[in-house]
Amino acid sequence: MPDAPARTRRDAPSDAKPLSAPQRALRKLGLSRPIDLALHLPLRYEDETQLVRLADARDGDTVQVEGEVTHQEIAYRPRRQLLVSLNDGSDTCTLRFFNFYPSHQKQMAVGQRIRARGELRGGFAGLTMMHPTVRAAGGALPQALTPVYPTVAGLPQPYLRKAVLAGLAEADLSETLAPEVLDQMGDWPLWDLRRSLSFLHQPLPDAVLAELEDRSHPAWLRLKAEELLAQQLSQLQARRAREHLRAPVLRAAAGGLPEQLLAALPFQLTAAQRRVAEEIARDLAREQPMHRLLQGDVGSGKTVVAALAACVAIEAGWQCALMAPTEILAQQHFAKLVGWLAPLLAARGQRVAWLTGGQKKKERAEMLAAVASGEAALVVGTHAVIQEQVRFARLGLAVIDEQHRFGVQQRLDLRNKLSESEQEPHLLMMSATPIPRTLAMSYYADLDVSTIDELPPGRTPVVTRLVSGHRRAEVLERIRAQIAQGRQVYWVCPLIEESEALDLRNATETHAELSEAFPGQMIGLLHSRMPPAEKRAVMALFTSGAMPVLVSTTVIEVGVDVPNASLMVIEHAERFGLSQLHQLRGRVGRGAAASACVLLYSAPEGGRLGETARERLKAMAETADGFEIARRDLEIRGPGEFLGARQSGAALLRFADLQQDAPLLQWARRAAPQLLDHHPELARRHLDRWLGGREGYLRA
CATH class of the missing domain: 3.40.50.300 (P-loop containing nucleotide triphosphate hydrolases)
Structure with a gap:
């Protein structure tokens, strides 16, 4: 993907200098605004605020020592390495480097006084440090812990530290939480944002590292609360915006296609299937676009529910598209749907079309023509369904199976297939990976969720x-x-x-x-x-x-x-x-x-x-319970991996943990409508700070 364009106070002049390697690396990390840098938090911290005597250090401690280099040599057994002897007046330690350059040898020449920080190991050969951090001795010791940031190649820690501090100084960190919203936080010891970020970037030596590592410190609570509120604001805006959009009103007449399909099926629907089919039918009959997630365990019968929804759309004179992530899955759907629907559609002069990337030119042209004319009432396929040359006559319903396997942009493309008519299709997303409740509250707050919570009879354990x-x-x-x-x-x-x-x-x-x-x-x-x-x-x-x-x-x-x-x-x-x-x-x-x-x-x-x-x-x-499996999967992997973060188009939660921070999520759900309704300007600034224009991806 190309790097995102820089956000600057004014357009860059046409003769702007090319970006340096570290600047390009910053862009690669998505750090283009001051607030992005301020929110780029350390992975861990190193304590360079004190010196330890070698005689007082214990095996396994990570310490910083200062002394004089008394010996230096390059050894070749068991492999090429630089060995440096350091004496701090209380004991001697060997610094061992497998990767080194002439500049390192010069920096640690015999007679030089240096500071070395690393993990101390004892053994037959005496005290050693493997690849310690080394700098010249002298000068005041730092007053805060030294942050170590997530980085990429070409972006050294010293450069990144300076950039983050510059971003922290320049970023707008003014309050965006209204007093009544803050009051609802109850007994949480909440710091303000500037104090929180300043502390997390440069914590004092007496900070409790355990609170920093498990993210229970008040500074962390502030960040997690703000992040969750931004997410809930975005989802609430999306839901409200959808209420103003228009979609085709899809209703089936008595005795129409849905009833004909039910009569033709060789099995009875379960109570759960009937319930969710009715929920979907009610949505389709409204002017607002349906935005519903149909979830059910493996084998619970989601495809037949989608087929009933397709029948409602077709009966109302509209088309339905079903998109699956792989050709094998799309082929399975196609075979099932043709078996169920082809005879019913043939009586109406319509058909089921098949679209995939591997089709021969003649077959593809025939299918595209059927879709464009409306003869293809149901279109099944892979991502080929959303390619630009696919023109629907009247797309009223889009069904996406295994929705988490698709990129957000692909879902947006499918929804935009009706953009010319100022309407958008109803959207039904299906998933056999049930979504745990906390995840649904967070990432699917603007979705209605239907759950098939029973398996059809005859399924063998x-x-x-x-x-x-x-x-x-x-x-x-x-x-x-x-x-x-x-x-x-x-x-x-x-x-x-x-x-x-x-x-x-x-x-x-x-x-x-x-x-x-x-x-x-x-x-x-x-x-x-x-x-x-x-x-x-x-x-x-x-x-x-x-x-x-x-x-x-x-x-x-x-x-x-x-x-x-x-x-x-x-x-x-x-x-x-x-x-x-x-x-x-x-x-x-x-x-x-x-x-x-x-x-x-x-x-x-x-x-x-x-x-x-x-x-x-x-x-x-x-x-074997899919919902219990999903709950444990969320615990093990976290929400980013669970949802397919690489395809999200925007960062998922970076700081909050949906299990640990469930009370904060509940607060954010209550606070979002208050802020949006009574303090819209604060809400706008809060969203810009945290999402920077990426809200559209969270609404897909």
Whole structure:
């Protein structure tokens, strides 16, 4: 992505000098305004306010010492390194550097007095420091802890510290919280913003580091409160703005398409499906654009609810678009929807269209024409649905599946397909990753949420087993037994090609291994780099039952529905996210046969699984409830990763923690309407400070 343009007090002259490397690095970090710099907080702190005598230091302490260099040499065993002996009058310490330059040797020449700060280690060779921070001795000691900031290549800490302090001095940090809003904070020891930021950038040596690290200090509380309030203000503005927008009024007549679809389905809807279908129908009948999230666990039946919503739109004379993140998922939706709706639409002279990036030119031109003419009442596809050349005759409803997998700009593009008519389509977003309540309160405050909280009858509980990688042979025997019973098996691998860094078995190697282990059986291979036609052919063979085992990467994570598949093996399960593991497990247990999910894990050579990996695997073994899985996933990963922060288009919460700071979130929800209604100018300044024009992304 190109760097964001600089925000300056006046336009830069045309003959402005090119940016230096550190200036470009600042832009890369998004630090273009004084307030951005002021809000760029330290990762940690170093205490350079005092000197410690070597004789008084303990093994493992991080200390700053001052003394004279008594010896310097370059050693070559076991590898090239610079060794410097430092004597502070009480003891001697060896400073060891594996990366060094002539300037370092000059700075630490014999006879020079220097200050060195680092972790002190004892041993047979005496006291040592590995790669300490070194500067010339003399001068007053700092009066505050030294901040260490998040940075990028080309942006050294000294430059960044000066830039942050300059930003802190120049930024407008005047009060934006009205007195009555502050009064509602109750007993929280809230500092003002300028005092809070000044303290966090330069805390005094007597500051309680534990309070800084766990973010419970009053200065941190102020920042978290302001950040949450900005987010709630943005969401409230979005909701209110949506109330002034207009969308097509979509109602179905009695005996129309929705009722015809229900009569044609080979199954009955659950009570939860009927409830959310009615919620969606009520929204579609209003002039305001629907902005609803339909969430439900894996296999809860969201697609048929979306089909009913599409029927309402089509019955009212409008089109519906359904967009999925992968071609395999879009293909699954297309196959289901064609089966349910094609006969009903054919009677009306309409059809279901298919749009994807891999289509042949002739087929694509035919589909584009059908969409533009309105003959295609329902359009299913990948991101190809929102490309510029796709022109809808009358788009009334947009459905986005696995919405967290899409970038915000893509969601905005789909909503803008009706911009010419000063209307926008109703928007239904679907997710099989249930959103924990605190997350919904925060990030989806401008969304209405419908939840399918029961599974259709006939879904078989899936037994989950954790199996160490050295028991691989037992897993192969389990697969042999499943094949003998006429069942089918998924084997999911995390990589396509070998990686020296990760040393994981790849899908190709596993495919060869299983082909050798089960001679005479058709073993399939599926990964994202295969041509679309080849993917479709493999999936067709597996879906038909002709292929008993499918080795795949995570392209089968969502949407694949093969009721005869009863065993899921996930290799290197410790490498997967919790919601991803839950999605994969949901590919089995869709038929009457007893089903199992084997989480095959491998600890590092001679080591143990990391804490996060252990927590994930433990959660998978203990519960199959998607909402409980989502709650634990939020605890483990935090909101940014949970929502797909890289695609958000704007920073997610940087300072607040939705679990720990739930009371602050409740305060922000109460304070936002007060500030917006009674102090609109304060609200505007607050939003500009925290979001800087990025609010549109938070409303997508």
